Amino acid sequence: MATVKEIIELAESKMHKTTDVLRVDLASVRAGRATxxxxxxxxxxxxxxxxxxxxxxxxxxxxxxxxxxxxxxxxxxxxxxxxxxxxxxxxxxxxxxxxxxxxLPQLTEERRKEIVKTVHKKSEDARVIVRNLRRDANDAVKKAEKAKEITEDEAKKGTDDIQKMTDKIIKEIDNIMANKEKEVMEI
CATH class of the missing domain: 3.30.1360.40 (Gyrase A; domain 2)
Structure with missing residues (x-):
């Protein structure tokens, strides 16, 4: 079975892919300027x-x-x-x-707010995906502990590391969202 380190690396890789997809997705959302x-x-x-x-x-x-x-x-x-x-x-x-x-016509205030709502929804979807990946990684660690492949201490450290990584990725998603929101609301 996989080690704690492999479980964490796999989860981290998938979480980074989620942020990459979010960036690409938000790039195609229309802001005030042409791109x-x-x-x-x-x-x-x-x-x-x-x-x-x-x-x-x-x-x-x-x-x-x-x-x-x-x-x-x-x-x-x-x-x-x-x-x-x-x-x-x-x-x-x-x-x-x-x-x-x-x-590209000038965006109205109402349209900007609609776009911001879309940005928030896409960001929340990314957060949900990251949380699901965290749950899957934690389940894999618990399964490895139950099968006596890792010790209780390794499992505890693994779940702590997974949580820290999740918090970091969620913060990155929030930054991506805030930047796009700022870009949309600029006149």
Missing amino acids: PALLEKVMVDYYGTPTPVNQVASVTVPEPRMIIIQPWEKNLLKDIERAIMKSDLGLNPNSDGAVIRLN
């Missing part, structure tokens, strides 16, 4: 395969409130426009036949 990450979840039908926009076009941000998308193949222009319209971004693409321009 190519907004389009990461927008999928275009590329020869029958759903493909992210940034893999079929160059995405640039020439101004704080504008994104320019230049498809590598002209025939993808309409497909990219359609994919943006279907997405939950709420943006209207403007095409001149060569590039697509996305103008």
